[in-house]
Amino acid sequence: MLRNTVCALATPPGEGGIAVVRLSGSDAYSIAEKVFLPLHKNKKVADAKGYTALFGHFVLNGAEMDETVALFYRAPHSYTGEDVIELSVHGGSVMADALIEALLAAGAAPAGPGEFTRRALENGRMSLTQAEAVMEIISAGGRQGAALAKSALDGRLAAETEEIKQSLRGLAAHLTAWVDYPEEDVPELAPEELRRTLSQAKEKLDLWLKNYGAGAVLRRGVDCVLLGRPNVGKSTLLNLLAGFDRAIVTPVAGTTRDVVEQAVLLGDTGIRLNLFDTAGVRSEEETDDAIEAEGIRRSWKKLEEAGLVLAVFDAGQPVTAADVALAKRCQGRPALAIFNKQDLAAEDTAFDETLLLPYFKSSVRLCAKDAASLKPLCDAVAALLGTARLDPGAAALVNARQFAAASAARDAVGEAIRAVDTGFGLDAAGVCIEDALHALADLTGEDATEAVIDQVFETFCVGK
Ligand SMILES: Nc1nc2c(c(=O)[nH]1)N(C=O)[C@@H](CNc1ccc(C(=O)N[C@@H](CCC(=O)O)C(=O)O)cc1)CN2
Numbered sequence: 001m002l003r004n005t006v007c008a009l010a011t012p013p014g015e016g017g018i019a020v021v022r023l024s025g026s027d028a029y030s031i032a033e034k035v036f037l038p039l040h041k042n043k044k045v046a047d048a049k050g051y052t053a054l055f056g057h058f059v060l061n062g063a064e065m066d067e068t069v070a071l072f073y074r075a076p077h078s079y080t081g082e083d084v085i086e087l088s089v090h091g092g093s094v095m096a097d098a099l100i101e102a103l104l105a106a107g108a109a110p111a112g113p114g115e116f117t118r119r120a121l122e123n124g125r126m127s128l129t130q131a132e133a134v135m136e137i138i139s140a141g142g143r144q145g146a147a148l149a150k151s152a153l154d155g156r157l158a159a160e161t162e163e164i165k166q167s168l169r170g171l172a173a174h175l176t177a178w179v180d181y182p183e184e185d186v187p188e189l190a191p192e193e194l195r196r197t198l199s200q201a202k203e204k205l206d207l208w209l210k211n212y213g214a215g216a217v218l219r220r221g222v223d224c225v226l227l228g229r230p231n232v233g234k235s236t237l238l239n240l241l242a243g244f245d246r247a248i249v250t251p252v253a254g255t256t257r258d259v260v261e262q263a264v265l266l267g268d269t270g271i272r273l274n275l276f277d278t279a280g281v282r283s284e285e286e287t288d289d290a291i292e293a294e295g296i297r298r299s300w301k302k303l304e305e306a307g308l309v310l311a312v313f314d315a316g317q318p319v320t321a322a323d324v325a326l327a328k329r330c331q332g333r334p335a336l337a338i339f340n341k342q343d344l345a346a347e348d349t350a351f352d353e354t355l356l357l358p359y360f361k362s363s364v365r366l367c368a369k370d371a372a373s374l375k376p377l378c379d380a381v382a383a384l385l386g387t388a389r390l391d392p393g394a395a396a397l398v399n400a401r402q403f404a405a406a407s408a409a410r411d412a413v414g415e416a417i418r419a420v421d422t423g424f425g426l427d428a429a430g431v432c433i434e435d436a437l438h439a440l441a442d443l444t445g446e447d448a449t450e451a452v453i454d455q456v457f458e459t460f461c462v463g464k
């Protein structure tokens with residue numbers, strides 16, 4: 001695969017100002033020479049230095065097609081580490097398609113998904129975690145999510161993983177010497193020292209694992225369902241979050257029938273919520289309306305699927321059995337209790353929130369009709385999802401593969417600590433530390449097999 005020179009559209013397909021086609025590989029210059037003709041006849045593609053540009057046009061089957069700007073990179077100073085030429089033509093896909101056709105005819109091969117980044121990886125330009133970060137930047141749902149991925153692209157995760165490995169390697173070397181060469185009189189590693197180094201490693205891994213969910217929320221957004229009895233104010237809340245009258249609000253219970261979907265950016269939290277407003281839930285026996293019953297079934301289904309549940313209650317009325325039933329279904333889920341209609345909640349109100357609170361991790365009191373409620377709601381959600389405590393510049397795990405490798409490493413380090421604590425013997429601890437080192441090598445992809453790399457690049461887009 002590394003032998004040939006590949007090309008692909010690097011900008012999104014469809015209408016746009018310009019379209020960029022990227023060419024990478026050892027024959028990039030000789031192929032480009034056949035397709036791109038500089039305006040000034042004294043300029044030659046073959047002579048173009050790295051980081052210079054030329055203006056001209058490209059030809060297809062002998063015909064002059066479109067004005068073109070060519071940008072030149074010389075190996076190894078390019079994204080892939082190979083000779084790279086980027087050709088920009090007018091946007092829309094017509095000219096870009098014609099240019100690709102000309103490049104293929106001149107001897108280039110079409111690039112596979114993620115092939116440019118894969119070449120960068122294989123040429124030692126980036127680590128596997130960095131390649132994965134590229135993918136995350138492309139698909140990030142918001143600026144903070146992209147900032148997280150950018151820190152991975154800068155190699156924070158790889159660098160900090162290397163630090164952990166260094167410290168564990170030090171322990172492993174010492175333990176090996178001590179176990180294998182007892183006659184050599186290797187000084188025994190103080191258990192406190194061993195324990196301290198292991199604990200530090202475990203703390204860092206624990207932090208990464210703990211922040212993974214919150215990072216995913218920032219990068220990808222979260223599906224969020226509004227649930228509650230009819231008329232408690234779910235659609236009013238949706239409209240508050242959306243900033244416009246997205247859903248119909250009326251005093252009639254059972255106004256919302258089907259699931260109403262709306263993506264919103266949650267204040268300045270950087271969280272993108274895919275909101276689902278649902279039909280008010282009451283027991284299916286309570287309604288003889290088949291449409292409403294189906295709506296209720298869909299509401300419960302959304303509860304199962306959602307990454308965030310906003311359970312809405314009417315604080316102006318006594319808690320009902322349906323409220324408690326909803327609260328119970330929220331237990332153990334990422335759910336926020338919203339005690340709405342505070343303006344109607346008199347001092348002596350019969351609404352007893354203590355009946356509901358035990359089932360929720362957190363709660364907020366507000367009045368959905370009042371715009372001032374937005375801020376406390378945003379803060380409560382950010383706190384519940386853990387995004388508020390994230391440092392976007394810190395090392396972060398960005399996908400399930402990395403999460404699995406870090407979990408395995410954390411578990412192995414945990415085992416090693418147990419072995420030390422329970423006096424299992426230092427050779428047992430040594431075995432666990434080796435396991436942890438393997439898991440960490442998996443994380444950065446040092447010994448990644450072709451199959452693992454294939455899997456990582458499976459989800460990349462062409463042109464990246
Ligand atoms: N036009 C264009 N913009 C782009 C990209 C690209 O491929 N093309 N990138 C693609 O994702 C990103 C930038 N990635 C790049 C990474 C390294 C090099 C590069 O030439 N590196 C040299 C720098 C030498 C120096 O000046 O010190 C090197 O590392 O040797 C270029 C682009 C974002 N913007």
Ligand SMILES: Nc1nc2c(ncn2[C@@H]2O[C@H](COP(=O)(O)OP(=O)(O)OP(=O)(O)O)[C@@H](O)[C@H]2O)c(=O)[nH]1
Pocket residue numbers: 228229230231232233234235236237248249250251252253254255256257278279280281340341342343344366367368369370
């Ligand atoms: N006083 C007061 N009324 C509110 C508040 N929030 C919503 N309402 C009113 O409560 C009624 C029902 O609001 P909706 O948002 O339609 O309630 P819902 O939960 O979507 O109802 P269904 O779609 O029928 O399940 C409307 O008349 C709203 O104006 C609030 O904080 N205070």
Ligand SMILES: [Mg+2]
Pocket residue numbers: 234235236247248255256277278280
């Ligand atoms: Mg509604």
